[in-house]
Amino acid sequence: MRLYSFFRSSAAFRVRIALNLKGIDYETVAVDLSSSQHREAAFLAVNPQATIPTLDDDGTILWQSLAIVEYLDSRFPKPRLIPEEPVARARVQALAQLIACEIHPLNNLRVLRYLRSELKLDEAAVSKWYAHWVAEAFGPLETLVAGFSGGRYCYGDAVSIADVCLVPQIYNARRFNCDLTPYPTLVRIADGLRADPAFSRASPELQPDAQ
Ligand SMILES: N[C@@H](CCC(=O)N[C@@H](CS)C(=O)NCC(=O)O)C(=O)O
Numbered sequence: 001m002r003l004y005s006f007f008r009s010s011a012a013f014r015v016r017i018a019l020n021l022k023g024i025d026y027e028t029v030a031v032d033l034s035s036s037q038h039r040e041a042a043f044l045a046v047n048p049q050a051t052i053p054t055l056d057d058d059g060t061i062l063w064q065s066l067a068i069v070e071y072l073d074s075r076f077p078k079p080r081l082i083p084e085e086p087v088a089r090a091r092v093q094a095l096a097q098l099i100a101c102e103i104h105p106l107n108n109l110r111v112l113r114y115l116r117s118e119l120k121l122d123e124a125a126v127s128k129w130y131a132h133w134v135a136e137a138f139g140p141l142e143t144l145v146a147g148f149s150g151g152r153y154c155y156g157d158a159v160s161i162a163d164v165c166l167v168p169q170i171y172n173a174r175r176f177n178c179d180l181t182p183y184p185t186l187v188r189i190a191d192g193l194r195a196d197p198a199f200s201r202a203s204p205e206l207q208p209d210a211q
Helices: 010-021 065-075 086-100 109-117 123-148 161-175 184-193
Strands: 002-005 027-030 054-057 060-063
Touching (some): 010 161, 054 065, 065 086, 086 123, 109 123, 123 161, 123 184
Parallel strands (some): 002 027
Antiparallel strands (some): 002 054
């Protein structure tokens, strides 16, 4: 498998964790988002949406991190990241989507670039925007996870797609200096999971393209 990745991409970080948890060997194909390599013809031919991550599984191209994690879960079910039991299944996906669909689309690179270049916001205003959308989602997420967690993971006593999304989002929130003190459960779980090599090896600073 080949993973088109950028070291700092939190969506790629999710897929790296899932690949590591399942013990799947993969090759990293670095795409430099900072120089907009993802918008060049060579990458658009692979993924017309121009987004990272993109997975090439023996010529089959897959994109959208949650769809990729679900694909990996179907093909390599151990450990299951999306439970089979219907309630657990719906809930871990809801937690994952709270991060991947409610925070990330408002705070990803193209949105921040638009705020800076088109709307002429300065760095203080961009940081305020970023922190606002993190807080909007982390508030309810903290309450939900505190109720569902068995202690070590977001939901029950098993790793899931919710954990796969949480760790990169906490990492990014710290990078943007967001105040995480209101979310002790989320921080405890994310920091605990970083002791697991499947999570720590996926971390941005350990990627081959880390700058
Ligand atoms: N919903 C997509 C989001 C993908 C996405 O936007 N990835 C970011 C990196 S984390 C990206 O490629 N950004 C490029 C840009 O914003 O121009 C997913 O989960 O894969």
